[in-house]
Amino acid sequence: MAISADADDGVPSAPLATGVATQTVHNELRRLILEGKLAPGAELSQLELSRQLNVSRTPLREALRLLEREGLVVSGGPHRLVTVSALSMTDLDSLYSMRTMLESLCIWLTVPALRDDDFARMEEDLRGTHLKDPQLSQEAHRRFHAVLRVGAEGRLSEQAERLFEHAERYQLAYTRRDVTLLDVKHKEHEAILEACRQRDREQARDLIVDHVADTAMVLMTSERHAPFVLPTAVKMAKAAG
Ligand SMILES: [Zn+2]
Numbered sequence: 733m734a735i736s737a738d739a740d741d742g743v744p745s746a747p748l749a750t751g752v753a754t755q756t757v758h759n760e761l762r763r764l765i766l767e768g769k770l771a772p773g774a775e776l777s778q779l780e781l782s783r784q785l786n787v788s789r790t791p792l793r794e795a796l797r798l799l800e801r802e803g804l805v806v807s808g809g810p811h812r813l814v815t816v817s818a819l820s821m822t823d824l825d826s827l828y829s830m831r832t833m834l835e836s837l838c839i840w841l842t843v844p845a846l847r848d849d850d851f852a853r854m855e856e857d858l859r860g861t862h863l864k865d866p867q868l869s870q871e872a873h874r875r876f877h878a879v880l881r882v883g884a885e886g887r888l889s890e891q892a893e894r895l896f897e898h899a900e901r902y903q904l905a906y907t908r909r910d911v912t913l914l915d916v917k918h919k920e921h922e923a924i925l926e927a928c929r930q931r932d933r934e935q936a937r938d939l940i941v942d943h944v945a946d947t948a949m950v951l952m953t954s955e956r957h958a959p960f961v962l963p964t965a966v967k968m969a970k971a972a973g
Pocket residue numbers: 873877917921943
């Protein structure tokens with residue numbers, strides 16, 4: 733990334749300014765895509781975006797390149813049109829199979845490392861997932877799962893976190909706020925917490941594998957996608973997990 737500073741006088745050089753702008757634009761566009769405010773398949777006009785976000789074309793192009801590398805936008809065609817990545821069953825299958833494997837590794841590494849204050853945080857986050865406000869509930873859910881990765885090193889936990897965020901895009905698009913499903917998920921979270929508290933890493937791993945893989949199944953068999961597509965990669969990952 734083009735971030736640099738003048739070492740002699742500490743005055744930021746132009747590339748630093750561009751780098752900061754790129755990061756800001758990247759964060760903002762990423763948030764809009766993950767929250768579904770920029771819809772899957774939506775065409776992005778660089779001219780319009782640079783106006784709306786009040787940035788020049790260079791940091792915008794760089795931010796779009798980062799989003800493309802992350803798989804959130806695609807570009808192509810004679811006019812290098814940039815669109816928000818569409819959601820698809822095959823992408824959902826590979827995304828959730830990767831999540832199943834990585835979250836299982838993360839929890840395996842994390843269970844022995846958890847401390848009393850981690851359990852307290854998880855309990856509080858679980859209470860948070862019951863909140864009526866969907867955004868607060870989603871944030872608490874995110875924090876709960878983040879604790880389950882604290883024992884995993886950077887690359888592994890970062891990748892798992894990124895996949896978690898991408899998976900939220902599917903949850904947002906494919907599920908309604910279903911009370912029965914929420915209840916099932918709450919019970920699964922409680923069982924995961926209990927296994928962690930017992931330091932039973934095998935049980936914790938089995939539970940997180942089911943938690944993730946079963947969500948994929950729910951998403952793939954939601955009414956909107958009949959006839960159902962069976963998640964083949966997820967099934968493999970679940971068996972391996
Ligand atoms: Zn969960």
